[in-house]
Amino acid sequence: VSAVPILIVDDNPLNAKLTKLLLVRSGYYVQTAADSEETFRVLETFAPRLILMDLQLPGVDGFELTRMLKRDPKLADVVIVALTAYAMKGDKQRALDAGCDGYIAKPIDTRTLPQLIQSYLTTRKPPAGDAVARP
Amino acid sequence: MTRRASQLIVARFGAFLDAAPDAMLVVDREGRILAANAHVRTLFGYRADELMGEPVEMLVPVRLRARHVAHRDRYVADPHPRPMGVGLDLQGLRKDGTEFPVEISLSPLPTDDGHLTIAAIRDISERRKIEAKFRGLLEAAPDAMVVADRNGRIRLVNGQTERLFGYRREELLGRPIEILVPHRFADVHPRHRDAYAGDPHPRPMGAGLELYGRRRDGSQFPVEISLSPLETEEGILITSAVRDITDRTRLEENVRQKNHELEMQNRRVQEASRMKSQFLANMSHELRTPLNSIIGFTEMMHDGRLGPLAEDHREYLGDILTSARHLLHLINDVLDLSKVESGTMEFFPEVVDLTVLVAEVCTGLHPLAAAKSIHVETDVDPSIVDVVIDPAKLKQVLFNFLSNAVKFTPIEGRVQVRARGEDGTFFRIEVEDTGVGVREEDMSRLFVEFQQLDAGAAKKYQGTGLGLALTRRIVETQGGRVGATSTPGRGSCFFAILPLVARQSTSVVKPHDGRLAATTAPAVGSNILVIDDDLLALRLVDAALRQIGFRTTSTDDPDVALAAAADHAPDLVVLDLLMPGLPGTEWIDAFRAKSRGRPTPVIVWTVKDLSPTERAYLLSKAEAIVEKRAGGVSALLECVLRFVSPSPVPREQPS
Numbered sequence: 001v002s003a004v005p006i007l008i009v010d011d012n013p014l015n016a017k018l019t020k021l022l023l024v025r026s027g028y029y030v031q032t033a034a035d036s037e038e039t040f041r042v043l044e045t046f047a048p049r050l051i052l053m054d055l056q057l058p059g060v061d062g063f064e065l066t067r068m069l070k071r072d073p074k075l076a077d078v079v080i081v082a083l084t085a086y087a088m089k090g091d092k093q094r095a096l097d098a099g100c101d102g103y104i105a106k107p108i109d110t111r112t113l114p115q116l117i118q119s120y121l122t123t124r125k126p127p128a129g130d131a132v133a134r135p
Numbered sequence: 136m137t138r139r140a141s142q143l144i145v146a147r148f149g150a151f152l153d154a155a156p157d158a159m160l161v162v163d164r165e166g167r168i169l170a171a172n173a174h175v176r177t178l179f180g181y182r183a184d185e186l187m188g189e190p191v192e193m194l195v196p197v198r199l200r201a202r203h204v205a206h207r208d209r210y211v212a213d214p215h216p217r218p219m220g221v222g223l224d225l226q227g228l229r230k231d232g233t234e235f236p237v238e239i240s241l242s243p244l245p246t247d248d249g250h251l252t253i254a255a256i257r258d259i260s261e262r263r264k265i266e267a268k269f270r271g272l273l274e275a276a277p278d279a280m281v282v283a284d285r286n287g288r289i290r291l292v293n294g295q296t297e298r299l300f301g302y303r304r305e306e307l308l309g310r311p312i313e314i315l316v317p318h319r320f321a322d323v324h325p326r327h328r329d330a331y332a333g334d335p336h337p338r339p340m341g342a343g344l345e346l347y348g349r350r351r352d353g354s355q356f357p358v359e360i361s362l363s364p365l366e367t368e369e370g371i372l373i374t375s376a377v378r379d380i381t382d383r384t385r386l387e388e389n390v391r392q393k394n395h396e397l398e399m400q401n402r403r404v405q406e407a408s409r410m411k412s413q414f415l416a417n418m419s420h421e422l423r424t425p426l427n428s429i430i431g432f433t434e435m436m437h438d439g440r441l442g443p444l445a446e447d448h449r450e451y452l453g454d455i456l457t458s459a460r461h462l463l464h465l466i467n468d469v470l471d472l473s474k475v476e477s478g479t480m481e482f483f484p485e486v487v488d489l490t491v492l493v494a495e496v497c498t499g500l501h502p503l504a505a506a507k508s509i510h511v512e513t514d515v516d517p518s519i520v521d522v523v524i525d526p527a528k529l530k531q532v533l534f535n536f537l538s539n540a541v542k543f544t545p546i547e548g549r550v551q552v553r554a555r556g557e558d559g560t561f562f563r564i565e566v567e568d569t570g571v572g573v574r575e576e577d578m579s580r581l582f583v584e585f586q587q588l589d590a591g592a593a594k595k596y597q598g599t600g601l602g603l604a605l606t607r608r609i610v611e612t613q614g615g616r617v618g619a620t621s622t623p624g625r626g627s628c629f630f631a632i633l634p635l636v637a638r639q640s641t642s643v644v645k646p647h648d649g650r651l652a653a654t655t656a657p658a659v660g661s662n663i664l665v666i667d668d669d670l671l672a673l674r675l676v677d678a679a680l681r682q683i684g685f686r687t688t689s690t691d692d693p694d695v696a697l698a699a700a701a702d703h704a705p706d707l708v709v710l711d712l713l714m715p716g717l718p719g720t721e722w723i724d725a726f727r728a729k730s731r732g733r734p735t736p737v738i739v740w741t742v743k744d745l746s747p748t749e750r751a752y753l754l755s756k757a758e759a760i761v762e763k764r765a766g767g768v769s770a771l772l773e774c775v776l777r778f779v780s781p782s783p784v785p786r787e788q789p790s
Contacts, residue, residue, distance in 0.1 A: 012424050012427075012428075014425070014428040015424065015427050015428050015431075017428075018427070018428050018431040018432055018435075019431075021432075021435070021441075022431065022435065025435075025440060025441075056420065106423060106424070106427050107423055107426055107427035107430050107431065107463065108427060108431060109434075110430075110431050110434040110435050110438075110440075111434065111438070
């Protein structure tokens with residue numbers, strides 16, 4: 001069984017590195033992109049099942065990038081999960097409005113993130129309740 | 136010569152002179168009286184023969200005679216008709232030696248014997264008396280009073296005018312009124328004056344004009360002026376009451392200035408507060424981003440997921456984790472506190488099952504409690520199971536109380552979490568522990584920011600010093616209150632009292648997008664149309680119905696509801712009775728007309744106290760009536776279930 005491909009879009013290289021390490025250790029095949037341009041470049045040769053989308057990106061932000069990706073029929077089946085600091089007012093609703101299938105608050109909990117990702121992949125719906133990775 | 140002339144004059148003009156209403160004299164160039172009519176004789180008390188040929192000065196008081204001769208000579212040198220006595224103090228002298236004020240007009244009378252003069256003399260004693268009274272009135276007025284004729288000559292002023300403008304009375308009488316007006320307005324003033332004289336009417340003060348007066352020394356001051364016309368025998372005079380409003384203007388200016396300053400200050404404060412909130416939000420994001428990697432990598436190493444680890448390394452990684460998490464907690468609390476302070480914290484009330492919520496929080500803290508063998512008991516009164524509140528915020532409050540209780544309770548202690556109704560419309564959630572307790576003198580500092588009771592506790596218990604303060608703010612913002620009781624050494628009880636149904640005023644409830652929200656849950660179960668202009672109630676019912684497996688269409692607009700009912704016929708309608716615009720009963724009629732005989736049950740859900748008649752009338756149109764009560768959504772749900780069935784999908788349990 002080949003590893004499930006996941007794309008991490010995050011402009012912070014250390015956070016991207018951490019999430020990649022975590023997901024690779026959990027058995028996923030992971031690529032990263034730091035902004036919208038790199039995202040499109042990577043997507044030319046890489047077909048992820050799920051995209052972890054940081055909402056604060058330089059230039060085109062995660063909300064807009066999500067809208068752009070969701071308009072592409074080829075990406076219709078890709079699950080997009082927003083990843084951001086919940087501090088920003090109304091981020092969660094904005095993320096869902098932009099077309100995200102779910103929402104995970106940063107900082108990520110390395111102990112539960114793999115399971116969260118797994119549940120998004122199987123149900124394509126956020127697990128019931130607030131997907132806040134940390135109380 | 137004089138006698139002959141006199142006879143001639145009398146012969147020629149006698150009848151005319153006697154017919155005149157005033158005392159009339161004819162005087163020659165030397166000032167000798169040639170003729171006098173009957174009025175002269177009556178007025179001065181002389182017989183005709185006593186006057187004839189005598190100098191006219193015999194009718195003038197002795198002290199004024201020399202002056203009179205001079206006046207007379209000037210007139211003879213340049214004779215023309217003119218009034219005399221206006222503004223002059225002319226006096227007549229009777230035969231009996233008494234004096235009286237007179238007004239005299241002169242006109243030349245050319246004759247064969249040269250230029251004579253006709254003098255008309257009027258006794259103005261009565262007028263003077265009236266004027267004196269009028270002057271008395273003027274003096275009594277609080278304002279400067281200036282009476283001018285229609286040519287703008289000042290005729291009368293009062294003492295206040297002298298004081299206000301710095302002129303003496305005699306410096307003003309007869310002068311154009313523009314003397315009292317600043318130069319910059321002096322040019323236009325006559326035009327205003329003429330306009331007023333053309334249409335004289337009383338005009339009150341403060342007609343909105345900015346007017347200024349000019350003092351003798353040239354200084355200017357703001358005035359308010361009221362005008363009124365004064366009918367006199369000399370024609371219309373115009374009375375101006377002039378009021379110095381320097382003080383008032385200064386006061387108004389001060390008030391304006393102060394208001395402006397306050398407004399600016401307020402704006403600055405608001406802007407500063409907005410900037411602070413924005414700054415904290417940004418800061419918090421910036422601080423969290425590196426913490427994400429710090430906590431993440433440390434966590435993975437600490438858990439041995441990246442390879443085996445020496446025990447002391449593992450311990451130190453645990454220390455890094457503890458500190459990093461503490462820092463994160465602090466950042467979150469500071470951010471929340473700033474949100475509550477700036478009023479930007481948002482609340483999203485929904486139907487909350489307290490039993491589930493309490494269990495969730497206890498589960499979250501179970502590891503901490505278990506590590507100290509602390510037994511946590513929960514007891515939720517089943518009658519208040521459903522409350523309407525923002526669950527995340529309530530969790531935050533309970534988490535805070537509970538984590539404190541676990542922290543401050545020694546090993547094998549006991550913690551109890553209780554939820555009870557309070558005063559009918561509130562509920563009380565409390566956490567009691569068998570911990571160290573709080574000293575009496577510390578109780579007042581419990582809920583204050585950055586007031587950890589002792590510095591040692593901060594290190595030992597890893598608190599931020601913000602938790603209870605934040606809890607208090609969150610509870611109070613929702614219309615509740617917090618408190619604590621404690622016995623040192625025995626334990627404490629912390630409680631929060633909150634409304635069973637969060638109030639709209641303290642909660643931000645956003646209207647549904649497009650005012651119509653159709654929930655596309657699994658396409659099974661009955662479809663229920665909910666109409667309520669109270670958005671909170673709407674949310675509550677909508678959430679409650681969906682939770683038990685109904686599909687819902689919710690709107691706060693009766694017209695939208697009618698359209699929605701036409702699009703996809705509902706299986707049941709829940710209708711608030713008191714809608715603005717369209718009354719509930721009329722809505723039902725309109726709905727029935729559209730659904731063309733389809734028997735769709737309508738449940739009226741209302742806060743209104745219905746009379747038996749109203750109730751009967753309503754029941755002729757609707758299938759059932761349920762009264763809205765605080766948290767009384769369960770009664771509505773029971774009623775709904777009498778008519779329709781939800782989907783067989785079990786209620787989604789938040790994990």
